[in-house]
Amino acid sequence: MTMASDEFAQGFRLVYPDGYYLHGARFPSGRCVLDDEVGGLVAAAVDIDHLSFRRPGDRIEWDGPAPAASAATQEEDPDHDRRG
Numbered sequence: 001m002t003m004a005s006d007e008f009a010q011g012f013r014l015v016y017p018d019g020y021y022l023h024g025a026r027f028p029s030g031r032c033v034l035d036d037e038v039g040g041l042v043a044a045a046v047d048i049d050h051l052s053f054r055r056p057g058d059r060i061e062w063d064g065p066a067p068a069a070s071a072a073t074q075e076e077d078p079d080h081d082r083r084g
Contacts, residue, residue: 011063016055
């Protein structure tokens with residue numbers, strides 16, 4: 001089987017306005033999964049813009065530079081950086 005990309009999956013946090021967050025991973029294909037430490041894996045989507053757990057006012061914090069594939073995410077998080 002030939003891989004389409006040499007990229008690694010990239011971690012992120014989906015952070016809600018109240019400070020609660022879910023951990024996630026974005027795969028080189030663009031597909032994403034979310035994990036809740038209490039509830040386990042809670043969502044998967046074809047890309048980050050289609051995650052069912054997105055809410056108004058939430059933001060994505062990337063582990064490193066944001067991938068170029070998500071225009072909506074870039075508008076929400078124009079710094080595209082890792083927050084500490």
